[in-house]
Amino acid sequence: xxxxxxxxxxxxxxxxxxxxxxxxxxxxxxxxxxxxxxxxxxxxxxxxxxxxxxxxxxxxxxxxxxxxxxxxxxxxxxxxxxxxxxxxxxxxxxxxxxxxxxxxxxxxxxxxxxxxxxxxxxxxxxxxxxxxxxxxxxxxxxxxxxxxxxxxxxxxxxxxxxxxxxxxxxxxxxxxxxxxxxxxxxxxxxxxxxxxxxxxxxxxxxxxxxxxxxxxxxxxxxxxxxxxxxxxxxxxxxxxx
Numbered sequence: 335x336x337x338x339x340x341x342x343x344x345x346x347x348x349x350x351x352x353x354x355x356x357x358x359x360x361x362x363x364x365x366x367x368x369x370x371x372x373x374x375x376x377x378x379x380x381x382x383x384x385x386x387x388x389x390x391x392x393x394x395x396x397x398x399x400x401x402x403x404x405x406x407x408x409x410x411x412x413x414x415x416x417x418x419x420x421x422x423x424x425x426x427x428x429x430x431x432x433x434x435x436x437x438x439x440x441x442x443x444x445x446x447x448x449x450x451x452x453x454x455x456x457x458x459x460x461x462x463x464x465x466x467x468x469x470x471x472x473x474x475x476x477x478x479x480x481x482x483x484x485x486x487x488x489x490x491x492x493x494x495x496x497x498x499x500x501x502x503x504x505x506x507x508x509x510x511x512x513x514x515x516x517x518x519x520x521x522x523x524x525x526x527x528x529x530x531x532x533x534x535x536x537x538x539x540x541x542x543x544x545x546x547x548x549x550x551x552x553x554x555x556x557x558x559x560x561x562x563x564x565x566x567x568x569x570x571x572x573x574x575x
Contacts, residue, residue: 337546341372345402350561352423356489358554365427369546377416379403405572410480418498423491451543465514474527
């Protein structure tokens with residue numbers, strides 16, 4: 335698996351690059367897998383592909399504070415990210431891993447790989463999968479994830495909270511209408527937690543778990559720029575629902 339540690343300048347570029355990496359893999363002559371890390375410099379709200387932004391996001395507050403609201407190509411509910419939240423993205427090949435054509439198996443593979451890797455650093459505290467695609471400790475979520483499936487590859491990406499100001503989530507997101515049972519009606523601040531690990535430890539353990547190699551990657555610059563221009567800087571995409 336190739337490794338890309340790259341945070342671009344703008345929120346739109348960073349969200350676009352995840353989709354561009356998936357399309358890049360789809361167009362490659364050989365099965366292509368890549369792990370990417372990035373971390374925003376400032377707050378961003380990212381809604382799921384089918385999310386109704388006005389139902390999940392406090393749009394007036396985002397506008398007042400100039401917080402970008404973008405729509406990702408994968409499903410799931412809205413998230414808030416920024417400094418203190420490590421973002422990861424994995425493009426996986428169906429040719430190399432045909433079992434991942436089952437979405438349930440894909441969730442299980444990625445989350446169990448990450449959870450097991452981080453467990454070695456946490457010690458006695460138990461990391462578990464929760465809901466459809468969360469990672470949690472003692473029923474408090476530190477990682478939310480989503481998936482986008484294409485013909486030959488899938489994109490799996492998500493959040494890893496480690497030093498994030500959790501009060502920002504409550505200030506920018508509505509209470510979700512759809513909640514996993516384990517949330518038990520709790521507000522964002524009481525439901526979420528920061529993982530008690532450094533970002534260096536997070537990066538190291540996940541990179542090693544997926545055997546991602548730090549080889550030079552000619553990442554898809556042109557596809558990223560095109561997606562930004564035609565999609566991720568446009569309200570017609572970001573606020574379409």
